[in-house]
Amino acid sequence: MSLHVNLILDxxxxxxxxxxxxxxxxxxxxxxxxxxxxAAGALVLSVRSAKQALAFAREEQKRIDPVYQTVVSNQQVxxxxxx
Numbered sequence: 001m002s003l004h005v006n007l008i009l010d011x012x013x014x015x016x017x018x019x020x021x022x023x024x025x026x027x028x029x030x031x032x033x034x035x036x037x038x039a040a041g042a043l044v045l046s047v048r049s050a051k052q053a054l055a056f057a058r059e060e061q062k063r064i065d066p067v068y069q070t071v072v073s074n075q076q077v078x079x080x081x082x083x
Contacts, residue, residue: 015021
Protein backbone atom coordinates (compact mmCIF):
# COMPACT_ATOMS: atom_id res chain seq x y z
CA MET A 1 0.00 0.00 0.00
CA SER A 2 1.41 3.32 -1.10
CA LEU A 3 0.67 6.49 0.75
CA HIS A 4 2.13 8.70 -1.93
CA VAL A 5 0.46 12.12 -2.11
CA ASN A 6 1.04 14.27 -5.15
CA LEU A 7 1.21 17.94 -4.09
CA ILE A 8 2.40 19.28 -7.46
CA LEU A 9 -0.17 20.96 -9.65
CA ASP A 10 -0.45 19.92 -13.30
CA UNK A 11 0.71 23.40 -14.37
CA UNK A 12 3.88 22.94 -12.27
CA UNK A 13 4.87 19.63 -13.80
CA UNK A 14 8.16 19.61 -15.68
CA UNK A 15 9.30 17.41 -18.48
CA UNK A 16 11.61 14.57 -17.66
CA UNK A 17 13.72 15.19 -20.74
CA UNK A 18 17.05 17.00 -20.51
CA UNK A 19 16.06 19.53 -23.20
CA UNK A 20 12.62 21.06 -23.22
CA UNK A 21 10.48 21.19 -26.32
CA UNK A 22 10.19 24.95 -25.96
CA UNK A 23 13.99 25.32 -26.07
CA UNK A 24 14.26 23.07 -29.13
CA UNK A 25 11.50 25.03 -30.88
CA UNK A 26 13.07 28.41 -30.09
CA UNK A 27 16.49 27.21 -31.18
CA UNK A 28 15.12 25.74 -34.39
CA UNK A 29 13.26 28.93 -35.27
CA UNK A 30 16.34 31.05 -34.50
CA UNK A 31 18.58 28.87 -36.66
CA UNK A 32 16.02 28.86 -39.48
CA UNK A 33 15.69 32.65 -39.40
CA UNK A 34 19.48 32.95 -39.38
CA UNK A 35 19.80 30.67 -42.40
CA UNK A 36 17.13 32.61 -44.29
CA UNK A 37 18.92 35.89 -43.54
CA UNK A 38 22.23 34.38 -44.61
CA ALA A 39 20.70 33.13 -47.87
CA ALA A 40 19.14 36.55 -48.52
CA GLY A 41 22.50 38.23 -47.92
CA ALA A 42 24.22 35.83 -50.29
CA LEU A 43 21.55 36.51 -52.91
CA VAL A 44 21.99 40.27 -52.59
CA LEU A 45 25.77 39.93 -52.93
CA SER A 46 25.46 37.71 -55.98
CA VAL A 47 23.06 40.15 -57.64
CA ARG A 48 25.48 43.02 -56.99
CA SER A 49 28.34 40.97 -58.38
CA ALA A 50 26.35 40.09 -61.50
CA LYS A 51 25.43 43.74 -62.09
CA GLN A 52 29.07 44.75 -61.72
CA ALA A 53 30.20 42.00 -64.11
CA LEU A 54 27.60 43.15 -66.65
CA ALA A 55 28.79 46.75 -66.38
CA PHE A 56 32.40 45.65 -66.92
CA ALA A 57 31.38 43.54 -69.92
CA ARG A 58 29.51 46.47 -71.49
CA GLU A 59 32.51 48.75 -71.00
CA GLU A 60 34.76 46.12 -72.55
CA GLN A 61 32.38 45.80 -75.50
CA LYS A 62 32.44 49.58 -76.02
CA ARG A 63 36.22 49.53 -75.94
CA ILE A 64 36.56 46.61 -78.36
CA ASP A 65 33.76 47.53 -80.78
CA PRO A 66 35.81 49.93 -82.99
CA VAL A 67 38.54 47.31 -83.39
CA TYR A 68 35.92 44.68 -84.23
CA GLN A 69 34.36 46.91 -86.87
CA THR A 70 37.79 47.46 -88.42
CA VAL A 71 38.43 43.73 -88.53
CA VAL A 72 35.05 43.05 -90.14
CA SER A 73 35.62 45.69 -92.80
CA ASN A 74 39.12 44.33 -93.48
CA GLN A 75 37.68 40.84 -93.88
CA GLN A 76 35.17 42.17 -96.40
CA VAL A 77 37.90 43.91 -98.35
CA UNK A 78 40.03 40.73 -98.28
CA UNK A 79 37.08 38.67 -99.51
CA UNK A 80 36.56 41.10 -102.43
CA UNK A 81 40.25 41.02 -103.31
CA UNK A 82 40.38 37.22 -103.27
CA UNK A 83 37.56 36.94 -105.84
